[in-house]
Amino acid sequence: ILNVEQSPQSLHVQEGDSTNFTCSFPSSNFYALHWYRWETAKSPEALFVMTLNGDEKKKGRISATLNTKEGYSYLYIKGSQPEDSATYLCAPANQAGTALIFGKGTTLSVSS
Amino acid sequence: DAMVIQNPRYQVTQFGKPVTLSCSQTLNHNVMYWYQQKSSQAPKLLFHYYDKDFNNEADTPDNFQSRRPNTSFCFLDIRSPGLGDAAMYLCATSREGTDTTNEKLFFGSGTQLSVL
Numbered sequence: 001i002l003n004v005e006q007s008p009q010s011l012h013v014q015e016g017d018s019t020n021f022t023c024s025f026p027s028s029n030f031y032a033l034h035w036y037r038w039e040t041a042k043s044p045e046a047l048f049v050m051t052l053n054g055d056e057k058k059k060g061r062i063s064a065t066l067n068t069k070e071g072y073s074y075l076y077i078k079g080s081q082p083e084d085s086a087t088y089l090c091a092p093a094n095q096a097g098t099a100l101i102f103g104k105g106t107t108l109s110v111s112s
Numbered sequence: 113d114a115m116v117i118q119n120p121r122y123q124v125t126q127f128g129k130p131v132t133l134s135c136s137q138t139l140n141h142n143v144m145y146w147y148q149q150k151s152s153q154a155p156k157l158l159f160h161y162y163d164k165d166f167n168n169e170a171d172t173p174d175n176f177q178s179r180r181p182n183t184s185f186c187f188l189d190i191r192s193p194g195l196g197d198a199a200m201y202l203c204a205t206s207r208e209g210t211d212t213t214n215e216k217l218f219f220g221s222g223t224q225l226s227v228l
Contacts, residue, residue, distance in 0.1 A: 004154070032214045043116065044202070046216035089155070093210045099145055099167075100210050100217065104154040 006090055006103035013080050014111055020076045021106040023090030027071035032093040034100060035064055035075055039086040047075075047088075080110045115139050118203050118220035125193050126228050133188040133223045135203030143209055144186040145217070146178060147202040155202055161186060162209060190225075198227045 005024040013019050025033065032051045038044040048057045053068040061078045077084055087107045091100040116137045125131040135144065143162050147155040159168045161180045175197070177189040190197055201224075204217040 043219040043221045102155045
C-alpha cells in the first residue's frame with residue numbers, strides 16, 4: 001500500500017499571495033504522479049499527470065515539479081485568487097497493478 | 113456537459129437498510145472506480161472494473177459490492193449500511209488503467225451518503 005503524505009493539511013492566504021504545497025510518496029516502482037483540484041460541490045479535476053524526474057508542468061498560474069528519486073512533488077500557485085480555493089489532491093501511480101492512491105489533500109482558502 | 117454522472121447528489125438511508133449508488137459515463141472508458149472519502153481523510157479506493165473484470169481492494173468490507181452491467185453504468189451496493197459508512201462516494205473513470213499509462217481520472221461530483 002502506497003503511503004502518500006501531503007502538507008500542509010490546510011492553508012489560508014490572501015489574494016495575490018503565492019503559495020506552494022508538497023506531496024511525498026514512495027520512490028520505488030514509480031510510474032506517474034497525478035495532481036487534482038477539488039472545488040466544493042464540484043467534481044475533482046485533473047491538473048497534471050507527471051512521469052519524468054525533473055519534469056515541470058504549468059497551467060496558467062499553477063505549476064508543478066517532480067522529483068522521482070527522492071519521492072516528492074511541489075505544486076505552486078502564483079498570485080492566488082479566490083477561485084483557487086479548493087482541495088488539491090495528489091496521487092502516485094506505480095506499476096504494481098493498483099489504481100491511484102490519493103493523499104489527504106491540501107485545502108487552500110484564498111481571501112479577497 | 114457532465115461526462116461522469118452520479119445520482120443522487122445526496123442520499124439518506126437508515127442503519128441496516130440496503131442502498132445503491134449509481135454512476136454513469138458518456139466517455140466510453142474501460143475503467144470505472146469507486147472511492148470513499150470520509151471527512152478530512154484521503155479518498156480511499158474501494159474497487160475498480162477494467163471492462164468486466166472486477167478488482168476488489170483487500171481492505172474493502174464485504175458489506176460493499178459493485179455491479180457493472182455495461183460499459184456506461186456502475187453501481188455501488190451497500191448491503192447493510194452502518195454509521196461508519198457515512199461518507200462521500202466518488203465514481204471515476206479512465207480510458208485505460210492508471211498503473212500502465214498516464215491516463216488521468218474523470219470524476220463525478222459524488223454522492224454524499226448519510227446513515228441515520
